[in-house]
Amino acid sequence: MSRLHVVSGKGGTGKTTVAAALALALAAEGKRALLVEVEGRQGIAQLFETEALPYEERKIAVAPGGGEVFALAIDAERALLDYLHMFYKLGSAGRALKKLGAIDFATTIAPGLRDVLLTGKACEAVRRKDRTGRFVYDYVVMDAPPTGRITRFLNVNDEVAGLARIGPIHNQAQAVMRVLKSPETAVHFVTLLEEMPVQETADGVAELRAAGLPVGGVVINMVRPQVLDEAAVEAAANGRRAEVARALAHALERTGSGGRAPKGRTGLISPPAGPADAVSADPFVEPLLQQAREHTERLALEHRGRGEIARLALPTYELQLLGDGVDLAGLYRMARELRKQGVAR
Template identity: 45%
Template sequence: MPAPAVPAEFAAARLHVVTGKGGVGKTTVASALALALAQTGKRVLLAEVEGRQGLSQTFDVPPLGTQEVRLVTHPGGGELWGLSVDAKAALLEYLQLFYKLGRAGSALEKVGAIDFATTIAPGVRDVLLIGKIYEAAGRPKGGRGSGGKGGGLHYDAVVLDAPPTGRAVRFLNVNAGVADVAKMGPIKSQADSITRMLRDPRTLVHMVTLLEEMPVQESLDGLRDLADVGLHLGAIIVNQVREPLLTPEQLTQLTGSAKTTKKDKALEDLVRDELTSAGLRPTNPMVKGLIREGRDHALRLDLQAEMAREIADAGPPVVELPALNGGMDDGGIAVLADELAEGLLGHDMDQTRQGGH
């Protein structure tokens, strides 16, 4: 069953939330998606909320703070800005905004009240973190207090590098998180506003995974949990997809079910001949080692194909990203951005570079 095509509405989403099991490349994919959006001429904010400074490492810039910093200016007019949201700073800003505490807020921080408040009530902490995303996503041109006189919004799109799958549902289901500690008042009101934003069809939650059993299973479970709390699913983004290094005939030779000593000997002779033709002097350990690696590669491809079928049957559109031999060095993030621009946003970057849009 082929995976569904990516809907055209994905390119018009206002907020892209990126989650996935730890270790699947979630931050890399979020960064590439934000860069892809900026390449289409948009002003984009890329935000993280876990304090790991993954974005600064990805773009090789100094650690991000609580102020928005421009990371990339694209020749086509797009801009990419970065932000690392901190719960403590968000709470101080919140107290100033709603209660005008001024210096009293700093005094609370000195006695540890801020750390206590953000630790004892994790639901409130999440509201404060997402509250910064909510403000940025809805900020009018001209900034706060401008009344939107310039028309439109400050950012065309926001990409949120969200917590991993195991915590994503609780993090995004903010109303449930504050239900026991805020029945009314500003926190409850802000949680309601954030919930409306997160459940708006223009907010999409994308799941990043690898073609391995544990990431795929956790991703499928996470997708069901996210849908159950009313969030709109975007795409399943499969990261680090390996291309076959051998021909189908070679893979069949390596994985044929009827393995015998005679067939193994024939395979060893074939590898030895190939190495000799290439000007090498094959030894028995070299030949056996290459066959062993070849079989491991073939088994890996079989597992990859099986996992790909499970993902395709899950329902959401699937976008595959290649495994990069050089990692993120030498423009790797730009390669992934181009793949996402075409596969997720329906934007042909080759045409853009030739003057089209």
């Protein structure tokens, strides 16, 4: 079982939300998980409805079964001060450098240095042990940069180790890469069943494999329910109004909502009351039929996307679309679903 879970994905796929749900899922049954943010967006604080995270590990949630989730927003400047103190014993001198602006200057002109510090801090949390020799955290979950940058972000220490042949920088870079390229680490991709996110996921997996970095699984997020059965989908594709109207009428009856679909579930307009044959002839049913056709086209697109993801030969998990948005209750629902599908095994 991997202990460092790196979560990446194309922008807009919900990677921060999935990372938070994954941390809750892994922390269940008495475990301790650290949820790490590296992009400075304070997305974790917003999801857990808490104040902005400082540069310190802070408990933000209790997982089912008594586990605990801590969070850390890694700041590159503070991480560099930690690094200078740890390896060069520059305590007060490092703080003086910060006051002079040298720290900010260094992390700005050398973006690679920033990535070294961020990954190094996360790996330090993975390796950290208490006085009894037990790991402080059972799992560390990183809300990482997007798919297009993830391989360079994780592999930067390899480049640094090659540039600095000896000394503490070389040793630190090698120690980080030993974690990142080991079974302790798994890099997961979050995607939607849409063409661009699926393609970026496939490209990201290929890049990680080429770099020798461990790929975990694929989380298909915001999956929409299939409103129509296969016969109705085929009827909608071929424009058979009466059959589609009957199928839609049955679908709305199954909702138990008096002829109107629940908000955020199907997105379909409820048809006028009456027999299905009469509904099919009603002019008001045309917008509904148009949505049925669009739903059919989306199902075909999603089917192709699932096929592309299946070809990656990776563990795959699915999370349903939460129609009213993601709140704390929604995060716990997502965590339960991930555990149910075996993500924490």
